[in-house]
Amino acid sequence: MRVLKIDNISKSYGKNQALDRLSLNIEKTNIFGILGPNGSGKTTILAIILGVVKQNSGNFQWFDNQENTQLTERIGALLEMPNFYPYLSLYKNLRISAEIKKIENPDEEIEKVLNEVGLIERQYSKYNTLSLGMKQRLALASVLLGNPEILILDEPTNGLDPKGIADVREILIDQAKKGKTIIIASHILDEVQKTCSHIAILKKGKLLKLGRIDEILKSEKTITISSDNIDELYELIVRSGLSKKTIKINNELIITLEDKIQAKDINEFAFKNNFILNKFEERKISLESEFLKIVD
Amino acid sequence: MERLLKIELLKILSYNTFIILFGLTIGFYILFLLAGTQINLNIDQFDLKAFLRFPTVWQSVSYYSSWFFPLLSLVVILILGNEFNFRTLRQNIIDGLTRTEFFYGKLLIIVLISLLVTILLFVSAIIIGISFTGLSINFNVAGLKYIFSFFIQTIAYLTFALLISLLVKSVGASIVVFIGYFIFELIIRAYLSIFSLNFANYLPAKVFANLTPATSLSTIIADENIKLMIEKNTQLNTELSFNANLIVAFIYLIIFVLLSYQIIKNKDL
Numbered sequence: 001m002r003v004l005k006i007d008n009i010s011k012s013y014g015k016n017q018a019l020d021r022l023s024l025n026i027e028k029t030n031i032f033g034i035l036g037p038n039g040s041g042k043t044t045i046l047a048i049i050l051g052v053v054k055q056n057s058g059n060f061q062w063f064d065n066q067e068n069t070q071l072t073e074r075i076g077a078l079l080e081m082p083n084f085y086p087y088l089s090l091y092k093n094l095r096i097s098a099e100i101k102k103i104e105n106p107d108e109e110i111e112k113v114l115n116e117v118g119l120i121e122r123q124y125s126k127y128n129t130l131s132l133g134m135k136q137r138l139a140l141a142s143v144l145l146g147n148p149e150i151l152i153l154d155e156p157t158n159g160l161d162p163k164g165i166a167d168v169r170e171i172l173i174d175q176a177k178k179g180k181t182i183i184i185a186s187h188i189l190d191e192v193q194k195t196c197s198h199i200a201i202l203k204k205g206k207l208l209k210l211g212r213i214d215e216i217l218k219s220e221k222t223i224t225i226s227s228d229n230i231d232e233l234y235e236l237i238v239r240s241g242l243s244k245k246t247i248k249i250n251n252e253l254i255i256t257l258e259d260k261i262q263a264k265d266i267n268e269f270a271f272k273n274n275f276i277l278n279k280f281e282e283r284k285i286s287l288e289s290e291f292l293k294i295v296d
Numbered sequence: 297m298e299r300l301l302k303i304e305l306l307k308i309l310s311y312n313t314f315i316i317l318f319g320l321t322i323g324f325y326i327l328f329l330l331a332g333t334q335i336n337l338n339i340d341q342f343d344l345k346a347f348l349r350f351p352t353v354w355q356s357v358s359y360y361s362s363w364f365f366p367l368l369s370l371v372v373i374l375i376l377g378n379e380f381n382f383r384t385l386r387q388n389i390i391d392g393l394t395r396t397e398f399f400y401g402k403l404l405i406i407v408l409i410s411l412l413v414t415i416l417l418f419v420s421a422i423i424i425g426i427s428f429t430g431l432s433i434n435f436n437v438a439g440l441k442y443i444f445s446f447f448i449q450t451i452a453y454l455t456f457a458l459l460i461s462l463l464v465k466s467v468g469a470s471i472v473v474f475i476g477y478f479i480f481e482l483i484i485r486a487y488l489s490i491f492s493l494n495f496a497n498y499l500p501a502k503v504f505a506n507l508t509p510a511t512s513l514s515t516i517i518a519d520e521n522i523k524l525m526i527e528k529n530t531q532l533n534t535e536l537s538f539n540a541n542l543i544v545a546f547i548y549l550i551i552f553v554l555l556s557y558q559i560i561k562n563k564d565l
Contacts, residue, residue, distance in 0.1 A: 047565075050389070051389055052386050052389050053564045053565070054564060077390045079386065079390055083382060083384050083386060083387035084382070084387070085307060085378075085382060087310065088306075088307075088311075089310075092306060095306060096306050096388075097391045099299060099302055099303045099306065100303060100388060101391055102299070102392075142391070
């Protein structure tokens with residue numbers, strides 16, 4: 001079931017084109033990562049679907065709801081840095097959010113989410129006395145307030161220490177298990193790889209790649225080989241048409257295979273041409289390497 | 297409406313700067329009012345206490361109040377500027393408040409503040425009037441229109457502050473622009489008066505100020521002949537009538553509200 005349809009959205013700030021005819025769909029229960037270098041339009045698209053920035057053209061639709069109305073109880077979101085009243089306590093800040101979200105038992109709900117993010121002991125502390133990590137946790141508590149179906153998080157692990165990052169990951173995976181749809185924009189590719197089921201990669205407001213993360217990661221196979229006469233083997237592989245790209249580093253070749261070519265085909269090819277390989281290794285592709293390849 | 301008011305009160309009732317600014321304004325207002333009623337000058341042909349008797353007291357206290365409560369415009373600038381500064385306006389919208397609800401919330405606070413100071417003015421005028429006229433006299437309500445026009449004046453100043461705050465965003469710059477506008481208009485009015493242009497009477501600050509006109513000096517003249525002479529000579533044909541001025545003020549108020557609403561409705565946050 002589709003929860004969000006983004007259709008041809010463009011947005012510019014003066015001469016700067018932040019989004020260029022972006023279209024994508026997000027299905028229920030996806031953990032959807034939006035990736036991209038700085039200025040790629042990640043935050044802008046989140047700001048548009050949350051109603052704080054107006055698009056120049058195109059449309060978006062939540063839950064196939066024509067008017068995008070009555071979404072309050074269904075979406076919890078954090079955009080960029082946590083935004084709270086610094087002179088108010090954590091409790092009062094969340095109380096304001098609870099009133100906005102029309103939550104029926106606000107005190108009960110506030111206690112529940114503060115417990116969930118480990119800030120219950122600080123509920124009467126003023127917001128401006130919190131560390132950056134604690135502020136991020138409070139923002140997460142605010143997102144979880146009212147048990148929304150969809151969580152939207154922009155850089156949710158910003159400012160957190162490794163333990164904090166692991167905690168956030170755990171909370172998100174736990175929420176996903178409860179059937180929530182989660183949309184995350186992040187720079188931390190390792191986190192996205194560990195958490196997300198689907199990704200969209202943006203660059204300069206354009207969608208470069210979209211799909212299931214496991215399919216994107218296995219879409220290109222790469223192997224590393226070495227042999228005694230590496231220069232000759234390099235020339236042969238390049239001319240063979242078996243590889244999309246071959247890079248020689250020291251005494252090794254890193255080969256990105258053509259779509260229909262298997263790793264064993266390279267082994268056979270080398271053998272037929274009288275090369276004895278003393279290293280043959282299939283490379284595990286990280287999201288980081290794939291991301292860099294796509295955006296470069 | 298109750299929900300929006302609750303949200304706004306949650307935001308401001310624990311905000312020390314708001315409490316201090318509001319408290320100081322009210323405190324100094326009462327202090328200066330009490331001090332003013334104690335002035336006792338015995339000058340022949342002048343009856344200073346006439347300002348403080350019914351029905352003049354309504355106008356006198358309204359005029360006096362109009363010097364104090366525009367200060368509360370700074371409170372509005374501060375409240376709205378903070379929403380931009382802390383980016384809580386954006387967060388409120390993300391949490392599910394509509395832009396229209398956010399705007400209504402701010403309008404409610406403006407009306408509430410205006411209502412509170414108008415009630416204070418009303419109570420002050422009654423106490424002073426009864427003190428100087430005596431309980432035996434049936435207090436005259438003819439001047440009550442000044443209480444109403446003071447209410448409109450306060451809302452007008454505060455909505456003007458709201459509009460400037462929305463346009464400028466930063467608290468400091470908004471205060472400079474707000475005060476700067478009144479100085480600018482003063483210069484423009486002085487310039488227009490050289491050419492005797494009535495247009496000056498329609499400028500916002502002038503219209504708002506005229507909602508609570510100063511009590512005529514003739515009030516304190518004991519001699520009826522001199523009083524009549526002063527009244528005749530001080531009548532300015534160029535000034536708008538009270539009712540016409542009230543209508544123009546209403547128009548400005550509506551323009552400020554509509555412009556502010558359009559800005560909130562269409563601005564990227």
